[in-house]
Amino acid sequence: MIKRLLGQFVKQLICIVMVMVVLAPIVLTLFAALKTRGDMASTSPLWLPEVQRITLENFRQVLNDKYLYIGFKNTGFILVMSLIFNVLFGTITAYVIERFNFRGKKVVVGLFFLGMLIPTFVTEIARFKIIQGLGLYNTIGAPIVIYVASDLMQLYIYRQFISRIPVALDEAALIDGCSYFKLFGQIIFPLLAPATATVCIIKSIIIINDMYIPYLYMPKNSLRTLTTYLMNFANAQQGSWQVLAAGIIVVMVPTIILYIFFQKYILSGVAAGAVKE
Amino acid sequence: MQSLNKKKKIFIGTSLVIPMLLLIGFVVVPAIDLFRMSFIEWDGYSPDTRFVGVSNYISMFKNKDLWLSLKNNSVYFFVHFFMIFFELGFAVLLNSKIKGAKFYKTMVFLPYIINGVAIAYAFSYFYSPINGAFNSILELLQLESWIRSWLSDPKIVNYVLASVSVWRFSGYHVILFLAALQSIPKDIEEAAKVDGANGWHLFRYIQIPGIMLMVDFVLFDNIRGALQVFDIPFVMTAGGPGYASSTFTLYTIKTAFSFSNFGLASTMAIAIMFMIVIIYIIQNNIIHKVLFKDRGQKND
Numbered sequence: 001m002i003k004r005l006l007g008q009f010v011k012q013l014i015c016i017v018m019v020m021v022v023l024a025p026i027v028l029t030l031f032a033a034l035k036t037r038g039d040m041a042s043t044s045p046l047w048l049p050e051v052q053r054i055t056l057e058n059f060r061q062v063l064n065d066k067y068l069y070i071g072f073k074n075t076g077f078i079l080v081m082s083l084i085f086n087v088l089f090g091t092i093t094a095y096v097i098e099r100f101n102f103r104g105k106k107v108v109v110g111l112f113f114l115g116m117l118i119p120t121f122v123t124e125i126a127r128f129k130i131i132q133g134l135g136l137y138n139t140i141g142a143p144i145v146i147y148v149a150s151d152l153m154q155l156y157i158y159r160q161f162i163s164r165i166p167v168a169l170d171e172a173a174l175i176d177g178c179s180y181f182k183l184f185g186q187i188i189f190p191l192l193a194p195a196t197a198t199v200c201i202i203k204s205i206i207i208i209n210d211m212y213i214p215y216l217y218m219p220k221n222s223l224r225t226l227t228t229y230l231m232n233f234a235n236a237q238q239g240s241w242q243v244l245a246a247g248i249i250v251v252m253v254p255t256i257i258l259y260i261f262f263q264k265y266i267l268s269g270v271a272a273g274a275v276k277e
Numbered sequence: 278m279q280s281l282n283k284k285k286k287i288f289i290g291t292s293l294v295i296p297m298l299l300l301i302g303f304v305v306v307p308a309i310d311l312f313r314m315s316f317i318e319w320d321g322y323s324p325d326t327r328f329v330g331v332s333n334y335i336s337m338f339k340n341k342d343l344w345l346s347l348k349n350n351s352v353y354f355f356v357h358f359f360m361i362f363f364e365l366g367f368a369v370l371l372n373s374k375i376k377g378a379k380f381y382k383t384m385v386f387l388p389y390i391i392n393g394v395a396i397a398y399a400f401s402y403f404y405s406p407i408n409g410a411f412n413s414i415l416e417l418l419q420l421e422s423w424i425r426s427w428l429s430d431p432k433i434v435n436y437v438l439a440s441v442s443v444w445r446f447s448g449y450h451v452i453l454f455l456a457a458l459q460s461i462p463k464d465i466e467e468a469a470k471v472d473g474a475n476g477w478h479l480f481r482y483i484q485i486p487g488i489m490l491m492v493d494f495v496l497f498d499n500i501r502g503a504l505q506v507f508d509i510p511f512v513m514t515a516g517g518p519g520y521a522s523s524t525f526t527l528y529t530i531k532t533a534f535s536f537s538n539f540g541l542a543s544t545m546a547i548a549i550m551f552m553i554v555i556i557y558i559i560q561n562n563i564i565h566k567v568l569f570k571d572r573g574q575k576n577d
Contacts, residue, residue, distance in 0.1 A: 011370055015381045018367070022384050025444070026391075028410045029399045045410040046417070089296040096292045100285070108293065115304045119553060121507050121526045122546035125533045126307035126314060128321075149303035180288035209392045211508055216534070227394045231512070234398055241402050248402075251395045259390045263383055266390065270449065271456030 071229030
């Protein structure tokens with residue numbers, strides 16, 4: 001009994017240390033965001049100033065920045081468009097690969113596998129020219145097209161899911177005179193809803209948090225995303241940590257909210273996406 | 278039947294045409310083009326390019342800053358490798374009987390979903406030399422003598438950046454290990470306990486063999502991730518001071534987009550791909566044999 005209690009105590013202790021390590025950088029940034037410039041220098045970074053000295057001025061400054069809203073709007077638009085096409089192409093490609101045998105199937109599957117193995121950042125050196133050639137540079141189309149074409153984790157999630165749907169269902173529908181398009185659109189696609197939820201949530205987090213693609217392809221001010229907004233904002237706030245801290249917290253909020261509401265999908269999805277063998 | 282077959286072909290064709298075009302146009306062609314570009318000299322915008330044979334490859338091997346960058350990548354690899362043991366231990370802990378396991382699981386994965394750029398700035402503040410929180414923590418613990426310029430001392434900057442990387446990605450590995458542990462059938466563990474197995478026996482003879490596939494994945498993910506470290510040093514130090522915290526990918530991107538040397542950058546990109554493929558092959562042939570040797574055969 002005592003041994004068990006002691007065991008539980010040690011376990012709790014380890015976990016509480018983990019929670020503190022996870023929360024420390026976030027909470028300390030929040031503390032800074034609530035301080036005035038003077039209090040940044042005169043109070044300990046590890047604690048808040050006295051209650052009556054807490055200020056929301058830094059958040060006001062961030063929330064009054066029109067580029068924050070431009071960032072939100074652009075990120076939102078890129079996200080919605082990318083998700084729609086990712087789900088549409090992801091479901092149908094996975095369905096065709098999983099259910100049909102056709103000439104050249106090995107090549108198709110091999111190309112998609114190759115697409116997973118090619119490293120992300122350095123490929124942009126060659127992709128840059130293609131995007132430019134298509135006139136997509138400095139347009140919101142660039143990130144959308146890249147998010148839809150590369151990063152193919154959705155195929156694995158959908159293939160796993162489709163392989164568990166009985167083929168007899170397809171056969172019955174076809175015998176009833178259902179066309180392939182109708183079979184996919186009205187029977188298979190709705191059945192994939194749980195997988196689609198997982199794909200959407202995980203992709204959302206990847207796309208909202210991506211820095212590199214928007215940074216590289218959309219230097220225009222009016223095309224800032226949430227992440228590139230923060231980078232610009234940080235450059236303008238050199239030395240004013242309290243204002244930058246407020247910006248950091250605001251940019252952290254969207255994915256944290258997604259996580260709080262959809263963590264079940266996220267946690268099961270990352271594990272499903274990882275084990276591909 | 279003939280018409281059904283034809284309909285099937287039309288369906289397959291229409292379904293795959295756009296995804297395949299996108300894949301070929303934006304993934305396959307660029308990858309092949311990198312190979313072609315690695316033999317030319319090109320500034321990225323002018324129409325004239327010059328075939329230079331293997332001279333990009335020669336200057337890549339002679340580039341000291343690039344070798345230094347690759348050495349910095351190895352810091353991330355070793356630090357993360359070392360952490361795998363703790364991640365595994367922590368996953369076993371969360372899988373055992375513990376109050377609040379769900380909450381702790383949520384917390385451990387939290388860093389992974391937060392905006393990486395926001396985290397990089399938060400840690401820049403955390404490690405900042407003036408009123409930085411980390412220095413205050415050291416003062417609180419009476420360890421003032423440990424205080425360093427965390428982000429500008431070439432000797433330690435990579436370890437500091439690697440610690441940020443650990444903060445951000447360790448939870449991902451814990452969740453993967455945990456998912457693998459939870460997929461081990463409970464009755465096997467129960468049966469072992471009935472037979473008198475203690476915690477260590479369970480870990481060594483049931484849990485470890487049961488999650489080897491995941492360990493395998495995490496090891497590969499670690500190598501691939503360490504080779505491609507980019508955004509943490511990019512945002513926090515821009516690779517500086519000098520090239521002290523540069524990484525292979527960071528240097529490659531700089532070569533292309535800052536130094537306008539697309540030919541040399543493509544050569545480096547080919548080198549990264551080559552390393553990843555080689556590691557993949559080594560992993561599949563050597564590490565698999567070691568990892569799975571006491572199982573006789575690989576489970577599917």
